[in-house]
Amino acid sequence: MPDLSSLQRSTRRLDGLVAVVTGAAFGPKAALGAVFAAALSAEGASVVVADIVDAEPVAEALREKGGRAVAVTVDVTEEAAVEAMAATAETAFGRLDILVNNAVVGSNIPPVPLAELDVAAWDQVMAVGLRGSFLCAKAAAPRMARNGWGKIVNIGSTTMQEGLPNRLHYVSMKGGVLALTRALARELGPQGIRVNTLATGLIANPAAGAAFTAKPELITKIRAARAIPEDVTPDDLGGPLVFLCSHESDAITGQFIVADKGAHFT
Template structure:
């Protein structure tokens, strides 16, 4: 028989914890981030909703539902701004326990071959997705270490596994994010900080809307290739994210966790 404690776990398993989610404003490019912020708040966490654009509507919506949330403007490529974001989390909520590195650009850049690669666009994708994740981890880790516990979840992509052609900027960045995850897991583990990558493939959200409309045959092919032949939605990622941010996943670090309904097995 299962242990009763496993059958009756408190769904608010993040009570008392403080989370920062980057790239979490409303809008087509941040659909995942706002869902992640809502999921963490519903699980009991106080949430810093961070984005380079106005994130106050997301924070206000969370507060209206009884959550604790504050919006913080941040450019994740700016070290000073990132440090100020982490300091704001401590100022408002008293601590920092969870970091979700979700800020990204480039997922919807049209595919181009190497010969036509815009190096400035490549640099921007790397700066936001990889440099931004490094800077956020650098600001968050010392604060987590003071409490002897922390969770960093980097948002990855299965495009890195596929080596998807003509998307060198995005694939390279996501590959770097996984390497960062593994290096940080080794470095920060002795301080009680767990670091993982949560990855998916094509997600049915506003950011992918144009792709879904323009290439229905491709979307159907992707859907059919999944063990569960359905669309993957932002809500499908909320449960795995909360789990990776909770004490329930304390034995998991340095891992590439794929939530794509069985398109890829790792």
């Protein structure tokens, strides 16, 4: 028998690829975007860490671990700013292969019934989550097309399947994100670009807000509804994200991939 312990992968799954992750400024224990950036970097991708606030601490942490990363401050609702973000990927690393549309507002807002939901709040959630995803895809797609290959992963939510009440703007936005995913998959497929939605339910991290401290009975109910009755943590999502960004998933596009330990079956 050969000594299999001496065998190592010669390359990481994303070696040579360049990724942009939006909504990635906060530390790995607070925000999915930082976890996504770290997961992509660990597999060899060069990463543009983007957010509307300073993302340099996350980029610096990736560099300290041997990764290649730059930070970009960007408002994803502004077309010129998004175009500059995509251009930064090419300037810093020579290309753009992967886009993770993670920027969002509304996931941790208090419940608001329809009668109390104002237009400004609706517009803000739609602008960041849906308009932002559209603008980022618009900026990234031609750069990916020049290479004949690319991956766009939009971050979704199972609240869209549930029709969760009192979060009409957030649920509607996430439904729009899935529709955008499927339309982009059809349009961009001939250019070698795959587009998918990665979705989860409630995540056990500070970004989930007060749910994990104020309503323990709700959390117990959520755990019990899962086929694997455990919390879903940010670290649970890094692996599925890397898979969707790698060549291993090249046969998958236009899909709604749920990683929530079996609360929802699609």
